[in-house]
Amino acid sequence: MQSAIALPFSQTSLTRSNRVLGSTGSIFSTPRSLQFCGLRREAFCSSPSNHLTLRSDRVRIRSTRFQVSAAATTNGAPPKSFDYDLIIIGAGVGGHGAALHAVEKGLKTAIIEGDVVGGTCVNRGCVPSKALLAVSGRMRELQNEHHMKSFGLQVSTAGYDRQGVADHANNLATKIRNNLTNSMKALGVDILTGFGSVLGPQKVKYGKDNIITAKNIIIATGSVPFVPKGIEVDGKTVITSDHALKLESVPDWIAIVGSGYIGLEFSDVYTALGSEVTFIEALDQLMPGFDPEISKLAQRVLINPRKIDYHTGVFASKITPAKDGKPVMIELIDAKTKEHKDTLEVDAALIATGRAPFTNGLGLENVNVVTQRGFIPVDERMRVIDGNGKLVPNLYCIGDANGKLMLAHAASAQGISVVEQVTGRDHVLNHLSIPAACFTHPEISMVGLTEPQAREKGEKEGFKVSVAKTSFKANTKALAENEGEGIAKMIYRPDNGEILGVHIFGLHAADLIHEASNAIALGTRVQDIKLAVHAHPTLSEVLDELFKAAEGDAKIKLNTNEDDPRKWRRDDEKEPSVSKDLVVRSASMSSFIEGIYARVLSLVSRIFV
Numbered sequence: 001m002q003s004a005i006a007l008p009f010s011q012t013s014l015t016r017s018n019r020v021l022g023s024t025g026s027i028f029s030t031p032r033s034l035q036f037c038g039l040r041r042e043a044f045c046s047s048p049s050n051h052l053t054l055r056s057d058r059v060r061i062r063s064t065r066f067q068v069s070a071a072a073t074t075n076g077a078p079p080k081s082f083d084y085d086l087i088i089i090g091a092g093v094g095g096h097g098a099a100l101h102a103v104e105k106g107l108k109t110a111i112i113e114g115d116v117v118g119g120t121c122v123n124r125g126c127v128p129s130k131a132l133l134a135v136s137g138r139m140r141e142l143q144n145e146h147h148m149k150s151f152g153l154q155v156s157t158a159g160y161d162r163q164g165v166a167d168h169a170n171n172l173a174t175k176i177r178n179n180l181t182n183s184m185k186a187l188g189v190d191i192l193t194g195f196g197s198v199l200g201p202q203k204v205k206y207g208k209d210n211i212i213t214a215k216n217i218i219i220a221t222g223s224v225p226f227v228p229k230g231i232e233v234d235g236k237t238v239i240t241s242d243h244a245l246k247l248e249s250v251p252d253w254i255a256i257v258g259s260g261y262i263g264l265e266f267s268d269v270y271t272a273l274g275s276e277v278t279f280i281e282a283l284d285q286l287m288p289g290f291d292p293e294i295s296k297l298a299q300r301v302l303i304n305p306r307k308i309d310y311h312t313g314v315f316a317s318k319i320t321p322a323k324d325g326k327p328v329m330i331e332l333i334d335a336k337t338k339e340h341k342d343t344l345e346v347d348a349a350l351i352a353t354g355r356a357p358f359t360n361g362l363g364l365e366n367v368n369v370v371t372q373r374g375f376i377p378v379d380e381r382m383r384v385i386d387g388n389g390k391l392v393p394n395l396y397c398i399g400d401a402n403g404k405l406m407l408a409h410a411a412s413a414q415g416i417s418v419v420e421q422v423t424g425r426d427h428v429l430n431h432l433s434i435p436a437a438c439f440t441h442p443e444i445s446m447v448g449l450t451e452p453q454a455r456e457k458g459e460k461e462g463f464k465v466s467v468a469k470t471s472f473k474a475n476t477k478a479l480a481e482n483e484g485e486g487i488a489k490m491i492y493r494p495d496n497g498e499i500l501g502v503h504i505f506g507l508h509a510a511d512l513i514h515e516a517s518n519a520i521a522l523g524t525r526v527q528d529i530k531l532a533v534h535a536h537p538t539l540s541e542v543l544d545e546l547f548k549a550a551e552g553d554a555k556i557k558l559n560t561n562e563d564d565p566r567k568w569r570r571d572d573e574k575e576p577s578v579s580k581d582l583v584v585r586s587a588s589m590s591s592f593i594e595g596i597y598a599r600v601l602s603l604v605s606r607i608f609v
């Protein structure tokens, strides 16, 4: 997967242009678009050699077996001595993860930041959005009279203070930003302020004209919201996620362009706070990129019962901000025929059509690197590839800027992987083991392949694919929370037990996915993980049930008996929703476990009392 467009949670499959509108509507083509907040002015002014940090002379630079780019010789000879072992351009989560791991490994490390530490995730992404979603989750619960009554609770009308909610998001971002900054300072990472660019092999310029050298350089410059042509962003009524996270208003009616995970999360926030939402999606179905069965169920729970309508198979070809008493105008054209379909008049529009890499002005031409739709081409070890297809020595790119998997933890994991390599340990990150989550209520999570992807792979490579499913409806903990809506689904190879993908929709799905992602990362097979023990009563038992539901090869086969209630879970079982059989079987399983639990408890109490 080389680009964001191929990713599970990418927002769109539209062709991206490098022409990206910034928040002010100006063309985001020069480094000037970054604001220089001057996080650490002293770092900007002082010479890097003044910074005392850990240094290891034992650092071994891996010699590469690949062909090395000619750029190493055409843009000046590499320096003979270095200011740093590692320079990272961009202090987002990717850069931060790499920097911490680098100092831990004894590398003298500098990180260059042109705006504020924390990048997108901390300041304009994961962190503030999860703060807003924490509020929307509570609002949703408090507003649900039926839900409250089922607990025997009585709550007077729920309300919120918009500024209070916005402050919660902003305060959390500030706190996490400070944590990130302090963690790097404490470990001795030099934080240098200014716009960074690559001057030549192992040479970086930052700020006005500070030049520093390093044995290795990591580019971690992240991404910015992608705004398609024809859409005018004014930051008030036509906004991107950057603006929306400030929650300066809660419009009565907001159109969300793009139904990927960012659009979906904002629909959760806005509808909980009282807005009506209209999704505009270029593809024929909502939530493209999710496993189709999961998006179908998610639509039934997250879209249909809420104040949300949608237009699929259409482009928003022109969006004009509200002005002089006129509403926001959205021109819709058919995605295939390009014919005019409709004109919407709404209070606001949120453009959630994906992210574009921020790689302009990086001096890539100095090392003969040509971006692909703005993304920096890298190999599986994050080593940058030049215009001739050769590796650029000592230059790496991680995170959103390479487009492999545009998620915070992926950026950080790629950074750690690079540090492993430059300190002498080969490491290739398995991107198929990296989980992804959408923090709606309930949550969606996934790791590995979707069912159609797995079937395609199976057909090509000649193996059979099986699917197991289980439900939250039979899980004691979920039922205690009155949150039985949800399924977990595993796609695997019945011949050898390899787990190809796991998808969860339900309470705390984002936390539950890690057992599956670790299993994939470590190559654990279904026949082994199904013997693992899960505490009762926990949501983790949903996965326990899922693994146990898998049928295997002759040695591990569970379904020899046609009357076995597990039969319904075979891949020839079409019904995605929860069958009565499953509820009954799992409920009896739960009571069975409860029985064992009670017996253990009584045994323990007899011993200790």
Ligand SMILES: Cc1cc2nc3c(=O)[nH]c(=O)nc-3n(C[C@H](O)[C@H](O)[C@H](O)COP(=O)(O)OP(=O)(O)OC[C@H]3O[C@@H](n4cnc5c(N)ncnc54)[C@H](O)[C@@H]3O)c2cc1C
Residues within 6 Å of the ligand: 031, 034, 089, 090, 091, 092, 093, 094, 095, 112, 113, 114, 115, 116, 117, 118, 119, 120, 121, 122, 124, 125, 126, 127, 129, 194, 195, 196, 197, 220, 221, 222, 223, 241, 262, 358, 361, 362, 398, 399, 400, 401, 406, 407, 408, 409, 410, 411, 439
């Ligand atoms: C609304 C929203 C919600 C999200 N939610 C999640 C989530 O829940 N989970 C998740 O995993 N991901 C989430 N993401 C995605 C996540 O934020 C990104 O994948 C992640 O931030 C990428 O990290 P990065 O280090 O590659 O880049 P960034 O975080 O974008 O950081 C890049 C940094 O580099 C700096 N920079 C850029 N160019 C230069 C230069 N030339 N010189 C100096 N500094 C420079 C920038 O100022 C920035 O600080 C979300 C994104 C959005 C927009």
